[in-house]
Amino acid sequence: MRVLMAAGGTGGHIFPGIAIARAFRQRDPSVEVRFVGTERGLEKKLVPEAGFELTCIPSGALNNVSWRRRLQTLAALPAGFWKAWRLAGSFQPDIAIGVGGYASGLAMLAAMARGVPTLAVEVNVLPGLTNRLLARLVTGAAVSYRETAAYFGSKATLTGTPVRAEFEQIPPKPPDAPRRHALVFGGSQGAQAINRAMAEAAPRLAARSGLRLVHQTGERDAEAIRAAYAAAGLEAEVHPFIDRMADALAAADVIVCRAGAATIAEIAAAGRAAIFIPFPQAADDHQRKNAEAFARAGAGEVILQAELTGERLAQSILALLDDPARLARMEAASRALAQPRAAERAVDVALQILHRPV
Structure with a gap:
């Protein structure tokens, strides 16, 4: 089984992604997980240290940034999508999981274009810009709060926020x-x-x-x-x-x-x-x-x-x-207030999307 994990930018996106990736590996050590991120995000350091392969794509930010930064981001979108498209074709994931961050949207869209099932993981009450834009397009969603489910409708499953086992x-x-x-x-x-x-x-x-x-x-x-x-x-x-x-x-x-x-x-x-x-x-x-x-x-x-x-x-x-x-x-x-085993529940949702045993 191959999992494409789109998570990057800050620890708030990367660490839940790592927690889910480790939960997959704990369930089945043969699972291959490939992260997608950017050169400038913390994923460049954290993902390899966690023992996972990272592919970087051109990307940027659209929310809470200057107009100049938005224009730079828009200019980089075609190259970023093309690289994500090629990655989805060569890696051939069974599922793509988007946890948010600069590169998550492009990677998820490229996976959708390839016909790959997708799972959005949303850890905030109000979904980030990427997940709000993709809410109607994803196959399923793992959310941390009941209020968040409204953005994804019947696709949403309440899992809690994935936390690393340690x-x-x-x-x-x-x-x-x-x-x-x-x-x-x-x-x-x-x-x-x-x-x-x-x-x-x-x-x-x-x-x-x-x-x-x-x-x-x-x-x-x-x-x-x-x-x-x-x-x-x-x-x-x-x-x-x-x-x-x-x-x-x-x-x-x-x-x-x-x-x-x-x-x-x-x-x-x-x-x-x-x-x-x-x-x-x-x-x-x-x-x-x-x-x-x-x-x-x-x-x-x-x-x-x-x-x-x-x-x-x-x-x-x-x-x-x-x-x-x-x-x-x-x-x-x-x-x-803790929500134990949230990462394991997110894996369960992914396997259910693929109609595989949980």
Whole structure:
């Protein structure tokens, strides 16, 4: 069996794709999975590291970008479609799965043109632009939220957000474990607003004895954040990118992060408490909706970016670390929101589309 996996751009698209690819391989080691992405996306690094082959096609972005970028993207579409068409012809997939990202639309359209069955995987409440455009054309859809099913009609199956198995294997914190570990990240590419707030928070955090801080900054801000922490006397591990994020989540007591669907799902699978700072430009403000749902369940706190200051962020981090009983309640609430085996259910949907045994 051959699977064409169209997923790229950011970790929010790539990691669910990797989770599904691994679930296929776990079900049947002989399954061949080929990823389709772009040269500039994180898939260029993450997909080969996960043990899968990647084919890059010319692509771009149409949503939330300048007119110049849109024109460049439109100009690249014919070449991108042609390469995706040739790949679908040479690889001859049994099914194409689109998880979103810059190249997903072209790869899915090329597969459709070749007569290949297609499965859209949508991890957000509001589907991304690619999946909205393809909703009426795909063979089936695996969605994370009931509200999303309306976009795909009877084609939709509620599966939850696919999460890599290592996140689902993270055990709960022991009741008597010391609470002193904070993990900060702004998505797979960092977040300048969170980085700036953490730099402002550094002097107050440095005064907390025994605090252990790990911060994924993205490539652009890594050196500046290291310098800010050093100037404040704050000992911290600063990484442009954390390769073993499951290990980082397992060690963390408090997490500061954005609220993308994949991030939310991984934190719930790990059963950890979080302070969410939603990305304000996210489509339909979906990150705020994700974060507020976590907060209503008692599993997290929300600080809007417009209200974010270093003082407030430091106060929130330290208040949680100083209240182990509340942290334990938040962790239990977080784990209750998890959707285990979502990647396996997405594989089930793909096999059902192909009329193969589940």
